[in-house]
Amino acid sequence: MSEVPLDAYLLGVDEPVEDLVEILPEQPFAPSGVQVPVELLDQLSPMLRLRRTPPALVEAGLAQRHGGLTPIGQHLSRLHRDPDHRLRVDATAPDGQTGHLEASFREGYAAVLATPSPLAPAPGQQRYDVDPFIDVVDAAQVPGVLAAWIGLRPAWSLATEPATFPRRYLDARLRSPSAPPPPEADAHLRHVWDQTWTPWTLRVTAGPTVREMLRTTRTGMVEVRPAETPGDIHLGAAHSSMVWGELIRCALACTV
Numbered sequence: 001m002s003e004v005p006l007d008a009y010l011l012g013v014d015e016p017v018e019d020l021v022e023i024l025p026e027q028p029f030a031p032s033g034v035q036v037p038v039e040l041l042d043q044l045s046p047m048l049r050l051r052r053t054p055p056a057l058v059e060a061g062l063a064q065r066h067g068g069l070t071p072i073g074q075h076l077s078r079l080h081r082d083p084d085h086r087l088r089v090d091a092t093a094p095d096g097q098t099g100h101l102e103a104s105f106r107e108g109y110a111a112v113l114a115t116p117s118p119l120a121p122a123p124g125q126q127r128y129d130v131d132p133f134i135d136v137v138d139a140a141q142v143p144g145v146l147a148a149w150i151g152l153r154p155a156w157s158l159a160t161e162p163a164t165f166p167r168r169y170l171d172a173r174l175r176s177p178s179a180p181p182p183p184e185a186d187a188h189l190r191h192v193w194d195q196t197w198t199p200w201t202l203r204v205t206a207g208p209t210v211r212e213m214l215r216t217t218r219t220g221m222v223e224v225r226p227a228e229t230p231g232d233i234h235l236g237a238a239h240s241s242m243v244w245g246e247l248i249r250c251a252l253a254c255t256v
Contacts, residue, residue: 009191009218010156020154021218028125029117029149033135034060041113041134044069044077076136079104079111085254087142089149091200091215093118094177099128101149103142105254110139119198119215120151139255143247150200150213152244155220157237160189164227164234174199189235192219202246206253211246213238 007019040054044062057063062073069077083104090100099115113134116125137145165182172179173193181193195216202211212224221238 007156007218013187017156020156024153026151027120027148027153028122029114029120029151030122031114031116031133031135032137033112033133034062035131035133036060036062037131041080044073044080072136075109076111076134079106079109079136080113080134082106083111085204085206087146087202087204087206087250087254089146089200089202091118091150091198093121093128093198094196097128101146103145103251103254105139105142105251108139108255109136110142110254111136112142112145114145114149117149117151119200120149139251142251142254143244146247146251147244150221150243151215152221152240152247154240155218157220157239158188158192159237160192160235161186162189163236164229164232167231167233170224170233170235173197192216192222195219202250204250204253206250206256209250209253213243 005019005022006016010017037056040056053063053065053067057073058065061070062076063069083106085105086102087105088100088102090098092098097118099118101112101114101117104111111134113132115130115132116122116128118128162182162184169179169182173181174197177196181189185193195218198215200213200215202209202213214222214224216222219237220240221243223236223238225234225236227234
């Protein structure tokens with residue numbers, strides 16, 4: 001039986017724990033559903049009557065060849081065009097490309113529209129500005145889809161100091177990986193600062209929920225919150241279980 005690898009950084013600070021990145025490697029997001037050009041989604045009207053039905057809608061099984069939506073197309077149209085609530089995640093890859101996932105909720109179901117994920121990229125993934133995949137799922141499945149898209153997995157969360165500092169340091173780091181941390185940063189914050197960052201935001205129409213987050217390669221999720229002092233932010237580790245609970249809470253809020 002092979003020996004369990006230890007986390008090199010934590011071993012160096014006398015905390016010999018397993019290297020979770022090695023034990024639980026990255027799991028690329030695998031989209032489900034059909035791929036449809038985004039400009040065609042707004043044509044998914046229950047009264048669809050076109051002189052020539054776009055082949056992409058026919059191939060996706062959403063429209064009939066001579067006009068009119070299929071039953072699944074009609075269901076998708078109601079969800080996409082007239083939802084009770086929407087939930088959206090936006091993420092920016094290290095090279096500046098963006099991707100997003102949007103879930104539109106109605107009557108216990110959700111239409112999930114997703115691009116490839118900058119947070120959980122497939123091997124060799126280079127483009128995120130491609131036609132999105134769209135699928136209809138039970139609303140209870142949305143937290144799992146979200147967790148896969150943001151690349152949620154166990155990680156050793158680190159308590160960093162200082163927890164509060166001027167936002168300009170964070171903004172500079174988001175522009176350039178070589179930007180330095182606050183001068184008083186402890187070893188844990190410097191270790192987090194050295195990771196590859198992928199920023200993402202979560203917005204929900206069912207309430208004032210807006211979450212600003214960072215996914216780091218080896219130190220998991222980090223939450224960014226406004227501090228009491230104007231111009232300052234609070235940077236805090238977000239344990240995987242906490243993030244999972246927030247995904248469930250937000251999806252549930254969209255169904256009531």
